[in-house]
Amino acid sequence: MVDNTKNVDDVLKIDWIGLDGFLVLLYACIVATIMYGIMIRSDFIIGKLAPYGLMTAVTLIFASYLFQVASFIRVNKK
16 A cells, blocks of 8 residues: 555656646746736737747647657557
């Protein structure tokens, strides 16, 4: 029972260097950018920079996820 709990804790542990840390940093950057754009009333930041930056980040994260899933499937087929 103790070994099972330790294994679950290892799986749920947040790795701040990998994708988890990147997502936290990305969230902070997006919020800061949007708040800055609102404070200076910049249409470019709110209308162009923030949405396109967010779309790019989401696409890259999704591509990374697809690559991980594809590599997992390839390893399990062998």
